Amino acid sequence: MFALHRPQRSPRLFSSNPAGALRTLLLVAVCIALMFYDHQRGHLQKIHAALSTLVYPVQAAVNAPYALANWAQEKLAMHTALVKENTRLNQELLMDSVQLQQTAALEQENARLRELLQASAKLRGHVVLATLLAADMDPFRHMIVIDKGADAGVYEGQTLLDARGIIGQVIQVGPVSSEVALITDPSQAIQVQVNRTSLRTLAIGGADVDTLSLPYLANNADVKPGDLLVTSGLDGHYPAGYPVAVITRVHRDPAEPFASVTAQPVADLDHGHDVLLYFPAVASTPLPKPEVRSTKKPLRRRPR
Amino acid sequence: MRNPIRRRANWVIVVTYVAALLLSIWPLPDWAEPFRPAWLVLTTVYWCLFLPHRVGLLVTFVVGILMDSLTGSLLGEHALALLLVAWVTLKLHLQIRVYPWWQQTLVVLSLMLLYTFVLFWVDGMLGYTQGSLLRWMPVLITTLLWPWVMQLLSVLQQRYQVS
Known part of the structure; x- marks a missing residue:
């Protein structure tokens, strides 16, 4: 095009051969080495953290219109709409408090029964509010960025919840932001139990963002659509007893050893909404969890 | 450089790359996500084609690593795919530059196939093989966008005299 008349050799350094074989091979080798080391998670934590700080402005910029729209909606909302919302929220609060009263009684009863059974008491964690940034990541993975990082005490493997149930776990911690894998990510599996029968199984992610599959349920397993799945806590990762999914389809084929169940x-x-980061209560006997707070220290002591 | 009238206008290149990164993570509805064009490939091919003495493998590598961090993929995955695209473009830039637009589009098609194949291959080794057919949609869409993106970028380049 118009650049054609330019001499191919311009006087700048390195310009004579922009695609030199040595440079190409060197950079390709660097890429491959990076992928190798990154695949064993934890080796490149420092680089990931630094890069996440570097790209955070881009993520924040993409999120800005959504944040602005939310803010404007709040500021410009009509008085009547606000009053209406207030009334509705007050009613919801009342309903929830009534249910909470029962919960308190049930909890006490539960503790007493556990004492009778000499089982360890359930420890309650606390939660911290975070916001999911409206930024898409790899279209064939289900990952998301939150606006809290090591500065808020976020650690790798931490559970993320919202008002209704489990969202996923933190897989990468940066200084001011973190990456979260949703429970439906193809790389994720979560230990669940059917709330009705206490039947335990694994729910794994896949291609679809609103589907979990339960591939390890026998054909005669007692499950039916509508059953609630809650975390069992046996994976030592997710806290026990939080809702995960509702079974939507059970298909039993006598020719197959396992039923095909989706939830x-x-x-x-x-x-683009508010979520909760779960901080487990400190147990008297520490759980074998090497990941906890690992971002603050050098990663040499990682087992892998 | 030797001609003082010609400003270098580095910022135009930076702005186009930042725009490409922004568009790459701009939230889309779930159904539209597999159809997202590979904006970074278009930008890289353009600058490697028309400013090979300024934008080369090193810039491509850095941008690719940033893209990896943004998309949460393996560090080096997008960088490797982009590097190969940039390398082919740089090798053939004198020929591709004089092609008519439809022939250039065909070149972009093959570059996109290369790019997608590398990503597909790395993901396959990691075990993420979901949506195999949808994966090839961006190839088509990105290729169709090339003539327009090329026009836009060359207008920018002429307007701000980036050279």
Whole structure:
């Protein structure tokens, strides 16, 4: 085009051969080495953290219109709409408090029964509010960015919840932001139990963002559509007893050893809203969890 | 450089790359996500084609690593795919530059196939093989966008005299 008249050799350094074989091979080798080391998660934590700080402005910029729209909606909302919303929220609060009264009684009863059974008491964690940024990541993975990082004490493997249930876990911690894999990500599996029967199984992610599959249920397993799945806590990762998904379809083929069961997550996995980071209560006997707070220290002591 | 009238206008290149990164993570509805064009490939091919002495493999590598961090993929995955695209473009830039637009579009098609194949291959080794057919949609869409993106970028380049 118009650049044609330019001499091919311009006087700048390195310009004579922009695609030199040595440079190409070197950079390709760097890429491959990076992928190798990154595949064993944890080796490149420092680089990931630095890069996440570097790209955070881009993510924040993409999120800005959504944040602005929310803010404007709040500021410009009509008085009547606000009053209406206030009334509705007050009613919801009342309903919830009534249910909470029962919960308190049930909890006490539960503790007493556990004492009778000499089982360890359930420990309650606390939660911290975070926001999912409206930024898409790899279209064939289900991942999301939140606006809290190591500065808020976020650690790798931490559970993320919303008002309805489990969202996923933190897989990468940066200084001011973190990456979260949703429970429907193809790389994720979560230990669940059917709330009705306490039947335990695994729910794994896949291609679809609103589908979990339960591939390890026998053909005669007692499950039916509508059953609630809650975390069992046996994976030592997710806290026990939180809702995960509702079974949507059970298909039993006598020719197959396992039933084909799918479930729909109860949490709102879409982006751009408030979520909760779960901090487990400190147990008297520490759980074998090497990941906890690992971002603050050098990663040499990682087992892998 | 030797001609003082000609400003270097580095910022135009930076702005186009930042725009490409922004568009790459701009939230889309779930159904539209597999159809997202590979904006970064278009930008890389353009600058490697028309400013090969300024934008080369090193810039491509850095941008690719940033893209990896943004998409949460393996560090080096997008960088590797982009590097190969940039390398082919740089090798053939004198020929591709004089092609008519439809022939250039065919070149972009093959570059996109290369790019997608590398990503597909790395993901396959990691075990993420979901949506195999949908994966090839961006190839088509990105290719169709090339003539327009090329026009837009060359207008920008002429307007701000990036050279």
